[in-house]
Amino acid sequence: MDRRSLFISLGAAAVVAGLSACSSGTQTTGDPGAGSSDEQNASSKPGGAGGDVGVFTWWADGSEKLGLEALQGVFKSEFPNDTFVNLAVAGGAGSNAKAKLAADLANNNPPDSFQGHAGAELLDYISKGQIVAVNDIIDALGGTGVFPESLLSKLTVKESIYSVPSNIHRANVVWTNTQLLAKAKITDTPANIAAWIADMDKLRSAGVATPLAVSGSWTQVQLLETVLLSDLGTEAYTGLFSGETTWDGPEVTKAVDNFGKLLSYANKASDGDDWPVATDMVIDGKAAYNVMGDWAVAQFADKKKEEGKDWGWFPVPGTDGTFDFLADSFTLPKGAKNPGGAKDWLTLVGGAAGQKAFSLAKGSIPARIDVPADEFPAYQQKAMESFKSDKIASSIAHGAAVNQAWLSDITTAVSKFYGGKDAAALIKDLTAAAEKNRG
Amino acid sequence: MRKIRTWLPGLLLVLPSIILIGVFVYGLIGQTINTSLLRTQDFVTDKITNPGGIANYTALLGSDRYQHALWNLLVLTVVFIVGTMIFGLLWAILLERGVFAEGIFRSIYLFPMAVSFIAAGVVWRWLLSPARDDQAVGLNQLFVQLGVPGLQSDWWSANSRMSMAAMAIPAIWQLSGYVMALFLAGFRGISADQREAARVDGATEFQLYRHVLFPQLSPVALSALIIVGHMSMKMFDLIYAIAGPNSYQAEVPATLMWIQLFPQGDPVAAATNAVIILVIVAILVVPYLVHTHRTEQRDG
Numbered sequence: 001m002d003r004r005s006l007f008i009s010l011g012a013a014a015v016v017a018g019l020s021a022c023s024s025g026t027q028t029t030g031d032p033g034a035g036s037s038d039e040q041n042a043s044s045k046p047g048g049a050g051g052d053v054g055v056f057t058w059w060a061d062g063s064e065k066l067g068l069e070a071l072q073g074v075f076k077s078e079f080p081n082d083t084f085v086n087l088a089v090a091g092g093a094g095s096n097a098k099a100k101l102a103a104d105l106a107n108n109n110p111p112d113s114f115q116g117h118a119g120a121e122l123l124d125y126i127s128k129g130q131i132v133a134v135n136d137i138i139d140a141l142g143g144t145g146v147f148p149e150s151l152l153s154k155l156t157v158k159e160s161i162y163s164v165p166s167n168i169h170r171a172n173v174v175w176t177n178t179q180l181l182a183k184a185k186i187t188d189t190p191a192n193i194a195a196w197i198a199d200m201d202k203l204r205s206a207g208v209a210t211p212l213a214v215s216g217s218w219t220q221v222q223l224l225e226t227v228l229l230s231d232l233g234t235e236a237y238t239g240l241f242s243g244e245t246t247w248d249g250p251e252v253t254k255a256v257d258n259f260g261k262l263l264s265y266a267n268k269a270s271d272g273d274d275w276p277v278a279t280d281m282v283i284d285g286k287a288a289y290n291v292m293g294d295w296a297v298a299q300f301a302d303k304k305k306e307e308g309k310d311w312g313w314f315p316v317p318g319t320d321g322t323f324d325f326l327a328d329s330f331t332l333p334k335g336a337k338n339p340g341g342a343k344d345w346l347t348l349v350g351g352a353a354g355q356k357a358f359s360l361a362k363g364s365i366p367a368r369i370d371v372p373a374d375e376f377p378a379y380q381q382k383a384m385e386s387f388k389s390d391k392i393a394s395s396i397a398h399g400a401a402v403n404q405a406w407l408s409d410i411t412t413a414v415s416k417f418y419g420g421k422d423a424a425a426l427i428k429d430l431t432a433a434a435e436k437n438r439g
Numbered sequence: 440m441r442k443i444r445t446w447l448p449g450l451l452l453v454l455p456s457i458i459l460i461g462v463f464v465y466g467l468i469g470q471t472i473n474t475s476l477l478r479t480q481d482f483v484t485d486k487i488t489n490p491g492g493i494a495n496y497t498a499l500l501g502s503d504r505y506q507h508a509l510w511n512l513l514v515l516t517v518v519f520i521v522g523t524m525i526f527g528l529l530w531a532i533l534l535e536r537g538v539f540a541e542g543i544f545r546s547i548y549l550f551p552m553a554v555s556f557i558a559a560g561v562v563w564r565w566l567l568s569p570a571r572d573d574q575a576v577g578l579n580q581l582f583v584q585l586g587v588p589g590l591q592s593d594w595w596s597a598n599s600r601m602s603m604a605a606m607a608i609p610a611i612w613q614l615s616g617y618v619m620a621l622f623l624a625g626f627r628g629i630s631a632d633q634r635e636a637a638r639v640d641g642a643t644e645f646q647l648y649r650h651v652l653f654p655q656l657s658p659v660a661l662s663a664l665i666i667v668g669h670m671s672m673k674m675f676d677l678i679y680a681i682a683g684p685n686s687y688q689a690e691v692p693a694t695l696m697w698i699q700l701f702p703q704g705d706p707v708a709a710a711t712n713a714v715i716i717l718v719i720v721a722i723l724v725v726p727y728l729v730h731t732h733r734t735e736q737r738d739g
Contacts, residue, residue, distance in 0.1 A: 095684050095701075095702075098701065098702075099697075099701045102701055102704070124704060209572070209573070210574065216683055217683060217685045217686065218685070267570055267574055268569040268570050268571060268593065268596070269569070269570070269596075270564065270567070270568050270569050270570075270594075270596050270682070271596065271682045271683050271685070271686035271687075271688060271689065272564050272680075272681055272682045272683035272686065273564075273568075273683075281574070286573070286574055404701075404702045404703075404704065405702060405703040405704055405705070407702070408685060408698055408702035408703055409703075411685040412504075412685050412687050412690075412698075413687075415685055415686050415687040415688060416687035416688075418688075419596070419598040419687065419688045420598055421598075
């Protein structure tokens with residue numbers, strides 16, 4: 001018995017290590033598509049530049065997948081020369097996809113176009129020089145004539161625009177269960193957070209144990225952001241990201257205090273839960289309110305619930321007249337293998353026909369203001385109206401206001417607060433996150 | 440010439456693996472250590488994001504967040520090791536006693552190991568939901584339906600320093616069967632003569648296990664301890680699947696490393712963290728290898 005058994009035990013350890021490595025999740029990857037390196041501009045060739053166009057998204061499921069398929073259909077008819085290659089990566093509300101994308105970009109193997117939340121989230125790619133400006137495409141699409149100026153200004157970095165917005169969602173919406181509100185005899189829409197909390201007390205005394213539904217960490221970040229928006233007002237809220245408003249001032253303290261109070265009316269959630277868990281509680285009559293982006297409409301429709309009869313909505317109390325926006329957008333990566341095809345794709349994504357088809361399927365609203373509203377469902381018509389007239393604020397939870405690193409720090413701080421409910425610690429963490437990440 | 444003939448073929452045989460392991464394991468470990476010592480500055484703001492050198496390590500080890508993650512790791516590892524050892528040994532003893540349809544039970548206990556952590560995590564996220572009473576799902580719902588609502592728990596979402604003990608439950612479920620298989624093999628390796636001799640000498644069943652069988656299982660127990668222990672320290676996928684990417688409550692160094700590398704885009708901090716994880720695992724594994732080596736030289 002010499003060293004053999006040492007080798008055997010080492011071998012066994014290696015096998016086990018191999019097994020545990022195999023058990024980690026695998027991601028679906030697509031071949032980035034070896035398209036021809038056609039440098040021609042999209043507009044110069046009717047029918048498209050030709051070749052494979054690899055488009056990277058995290059739209060692999062549900063209404064998002066339907067939206068992507070709708071876009072794909074329009075793409076095929078408008079640019080018959082191009083072949084659409086779907087490089088979608090599923091899971092984790094985009095976090096898996098972003099990890100895969102970061103690796104591809106770092107290895108100079110970019111897709112021809114990739115999805116990103118418009119706004120600060122793209123700063124990471126811009127500062128690394130991984131995407132190029134698309135001002136020419138925006139101008140060709142109609143520029144400020146078709147996109148709201150307030151939106152374009154939020155996408156502009158040093159006079160350049162780095163992505164083409166495809167669709168818009170609103171984050172500051174409260175979804176309500178009509179029957180539960182009737183049971184508690186609540187008829188008026190609350191004007192501010194304090195009135196809203198008073199309504200929750202009414203619901204409690206009417207026998208609703210959890211008036212408010214919350215879900216995993218990012219949904220709590222979204223709730224916090226709308227409370228901040230309500231207590232600070234749109235200008236001061238926007239100042240949180242430029243440095244004009246401090247994160248440890250009395251308004252933020254008040255908002256954090258309100259946020260803690262709201263959570264005391266909510267169910268117990270687990271950090272890893274996704275948003276439908278909370279929205280379903282409103283649908284099933286287990287909770288009266290849920291703050292969620294307006295993709296929730298698709299969830300209500302899916303469960304065959306009718307607006308007005310089963311559910312209602314109002315902007316988060318105190319934020320009426322402000323549109324807390326997030327937008328999906330598409331980029332032109334530096335070194336894309338088929339830039340001509342990518343420009344065709346961006347032209348389609350920013351065009352009226354593509355935006356209409358996509359938003360009808362996904363349940364969002366077009367980023368363009370010249371798309372006629374009459375074919376959209378009732379909620380979306382209202383949202384399109386508000387988008388034209390409201391003040392625009394950027395969402396934290398969806399990467400419009402802050403970059404990924406900042407968002408990650410805020411989310412962890414909120415997750416910590418959810419456990420310990422320590423308001424002072426949350427304000428300290430939020431302030432530290434701003435100091436660390438603000439440009 | 441003759442000398443060359445003795446050592447050269449052997450060397451040629453192992454050379455490819457020496458080169459491959461040298462480059463892809465030790466070379467990359469070296470690269471990671473190198474990265475972890477870098478000094479970085481933000482492009483736009485000129486802020487120093489990593490001071491460089493040993494200060495990278497002291498900054499990370501000194502942060503509240505990392506200490507919280509290390510504490511979570513300690514709780515997870517201790518509960519995980521103790522749990523798998525107890526269940527593994529218990530099942531091995533039951534099967535070793537010669538139960539009816541042993542093969543079926545052995546397979547049943549082993550099957551959880553065949554499920555990947557990420558797939559099991561999706562199910563356990565639901566089973567360990569903290570929702571209660573009429574909203575309860577998973578284990579809490581089971582307790583409500585069984586008429587013992589008092590047993591409902593927040594599981595790993597609890598605001599407690601020991602909450603990671605709940606995260607060990609799915610891991611114990613997955614790996615107890617493996618530890619059982621190790622112990623069972625150990626029991627089977629002991630010749631029947633020894634049991635008979637002990638019984639002839641008048642040993643009770645308890646004394647038989649305590650003084651004859653268990654002492655011979657200690658190498659198996661040590662191997663099981665090392666294998667389970669190092670898996671626990673590197674555990675990422677189960678926690679990511681159950682708690683999501685940004686959970687503070689369930690954060691361990693491995694999940695923090697993911698956050699540092701991807702959302703925070705800070706490879707230097709991630710490399711620093713990775714080296715610390717490597718050192719922690721090495722502290723566990725290296726003494727074991729040295730011990731095994733010495734024992735074998737003594738016995739051999």
